[in-house]
Amino acid sequence: MELRQLRYFLKAKELLNFTEAAHSLYISQSTLSQQIKHLEDELGVPLFDRIGKRIVLTEAGRLFADYAMQSVHQADNGLQILQDLNNMDTGEIRIGLTYGLKPIFTPALIRFMTKYPKMKLQVVLGTSQELLERLTNFEFDFLLSFLISEKEKHFNYQLLFQSPMALVMAKKSPLSAKKKITMEEISELPLALPAKGYSTREFITEVFRERGLSPEISLEINDIPTLLDVVKTGNWYSILSQFSISKKDEVASVPIQGVNTQRRAMIISLKGSYEKKSVKAFYEFIKAASENLS
Amino acid sequence: MELRQLRYFLKAKELLNFTEAAHSLYISQSTLSQQIKHLEDELGVPLFDRIGKRIVLTEAGRLFADYAMQSVHQADNGLQILQDLNNMDTGEIRIGLTYGLKPIFTPALIRFMTKYPKMKLQVVLGTSQELLERLTNFEFDFLLSFLISEKEKHFNYQLLFQSPMALVMAKKSPLSAKKKITMEEISELPLALPAKGYSTREFITEVFRERGLSPEISLEINDIPTLLDVVKTGNWYSILSQFSISKKDEVASVPIQGVNTQRRAMIISLKGSYEKKSVKAFYEFIKAASENLS
DNA sequence: ATTTTAAATCGGTTTTATCGATCGATATAA
DNA sequence: TTATATCGATCGATAAAACCGATTTAAAAT
Incomplete structure (x- = not known):
């Protein structure tokens, strides 16, 4: 079992289409097909049911996905923390943003990018519900949202x-x-x-x-x-x-x-996930912007 | 970055000796040396300091080790859960045992092995302190010990x-x-x-x-x-x-x-680690033995 | 019935991991 | 101080694997 195979599996699981997944991974469909097969052989159980030309996750695939995701994520985190150790001027921050908090976010963004022009930001606007879902899948470093329902124990909350x-x-x-x-x-x-x-x-x-x-x-x-x-x-x-x-x-x-x-306007992040220096720095920009506006 | 490399790294970190680590991994020393180098190249920072013919972990190596360990562990867990899904008659259970609890453990062990003769058990006797340390490093599925000092939040405790x-x-x-x-x-x-x-x-x-x-x-x-x-x-x-x-x-x-x-006699296990069916079954044998003796 | 679509399979190519031998450096013993 | 053993790095060769394009198979869609 290798991380490469886990990454392939997770992409295939996400798209439920080998051809598209292979394309998005910049490999050929045959390679993806083979690697998934090797993984399945090692695990001793199919991860996908091939129903005609359609694929669906098996029970085993569903169970395995969480572990695969965690494994890949931990490895990525390890890489991240070391890159962070060197310099905080590079790297990417992925942010989920709800419409309601745009006024606070925009000035923070501008000031941050002015100070750290080499950083790459990826901002996704969406509803709290869908952003929280994607945060759980490690798709964001943090998100800005008003608090929805109760706090959940696998999230970190910072009141703005x-x-x-x-x-x-x-x-x-x-x-x-x-x-x-x-x-x-x-x-x-x-x-x-x-x-x-x-x-x-x-x-x-x-x-x-x-x-x-x-x-x-x-x-x-x-x-x-x-x-x-x-x-x-x-x-x-x-x-x-x-x-x-x-x-x-x-x-x-x-x-x-x-x-x-x-x-209550919040910064929400995933507990247990490594928090980059650059992300922490961004928090400060957002908090400063919140204080100015209130 | 591949799991193979992470496993190599962790073994090298454990033994702090490439030659021995390579031997224990059933690969040649040159292979280990190369793979560590590739990993270091990808991470952009050395994991070991080469001081003469001695190697020591760098700051980066120390930081990275936790993530590498988690990543490998999650992948292993994923494999485990799927093998578990098929049958619980195979596989290995690793147990840490303190001397004080031998009388409870031995009869449970005998009954368990009689019922599941295909299981492989690995039992390590030692002090609570050293066993807890090794549990933290994923070396055991659980351990049997009297409670030492306070409960810690990353362990699960079951009172016997x-x-x-x-x-x-x-x-x-x-x-x-x-x-x-x-x-x-x-x-x-x-x-x-x-x-x-x-x-x-x-x-x-x-x-x-x-x-x-x-x-x-x-x-x-x-x-x-x-x-x-x-x-x-x-x-x-x-x-x-x-x-x-x-x-x-x-x-x-x-x-x-x-x-x-x-x-207080306890079963202590690591929170967040997947608990095999066979391990859960063993718990029941131990609990039964505790009740008989009291 | 025909076409389209998607996954599996096959043969060949490229890349990568691995090995054994050797080198250089260093710690140890004489 | 010199000889020897030990350890990691490096090199060239080999074996393993990942990968690709073409083709096949089977199921949807038309």
Whole structure:
């Protein structure tokens, strides 16, 4: 068993297609096919079921995948820590970012890249749910998100700041003059909310559920700028964290009354994973940006 | 980077001698030398310092070793879990055993091997301290020992039974008629105790320390049967757990008064390591043996 | 029925790991 | 101080393996 074979297996498992996997690994399909076979021979059990020209993971494949992933990951970590030992000016940082935290991220990014121009960053925007999933698969060094549901024990959390939820509406809306608004009032309004998977949406659903309210959710949109465009028409209202609404969005916002509407912005990383110096440095840039904005 | 290279590296790190390491890996010295070099080239930093004809781990080597070990271990675990999936009648169990728990282990071993004759067992007797150290290096599936100091969070503990400490003496000793004895009385006697590293010794030291007693320890022996031979002369007394003294040892024992002299016999294993079916089965045999004896 | 698609297989090529022999350096013994 | 043994590095040759392209086989799709 070799790491090369484990890497091949994991890619094949990911794509469930030998031809594509081979292509993405820059090897031929025949090579991949052979190496998987060798691995299976050594393990004494098939990792894939060949159903016609389709492949699916076997029970054994599912079980084995976790160990293969860990093994490869530990080796990568070892490499990383040594490269880190030499200099922190090179290397790559992979970051998961939720829309809501873009305002904090962008200035941090710019300052960081100015200071360390040789670093390579890879930023993926997405919903908290999908980013957490990918973090678990070692696809990110960390991600920026509002806290979704409960903390999980295999993640590390660093609190950046808290921000209350606010009702968002067109500037011309009569409600924009109010100082505060309750969830009860909101539940009577036509709402356009972020789609499922967004931490904000999960949070809103939970708050409504706690209070036994069943609001009218007429629109679900998986893109925040579009959501704001909809709100600007004046026909719908939305709920976002106060923080993520900037002036140039040209909408009005009214804070929501209630202790439990505080959203906690977090840096989330994977416990047990080696944390590069460069990543730690980035944390400081993000924390500095958070303090400036609050 | 390949697992093969990591295995080579770990063996070289263990023996700190390329020639011996190569021999123990059934490869030539030149091959090992080359493969270590390739690995170092890829990592961009030497893992060993070559001081004359001696090699020592570099800082980088020390850091990298943990990751290499984890990587190899995870791959091995993956293989193990799949072999386990097929049948639990084959494979090897590696067990660390302290002298004090031999009486419980031996009958469990015999029954287990009778039921699963194809299994291969490897049993290492030693002190708790050295066995715990080796458990951390993945050298055992589990070990049997009385609990030493505090529980550590990277170990799993399963309590087997509790046994009080007892003063051990020759049958002819006048003290053998007593029903109980205090630590204060003991501290006046000439003592022969297990050497450092034995859980029992660590425990005794701690109990004396707590009570501010400074006993006369005239003999330290790292072999329990020898210790008992010494005790049989009548010139010395020893302290062992009540349980580990059997009738055929031909010594008398008197329970020690005091709540805190209870020793806890434990199965200790490494958290996060995959636990083979066969190992779980063995646990049951050990637990059954504990219940019978108590 | 025909075409397309995807994995397995085959033969040949390239790369890599491995070995034995040797070299150079160093520690040890005479 | 000199001779000897020991250890890691290096070199050239060989064996093993990974790899590729072409082809085959079988199952979907048309």
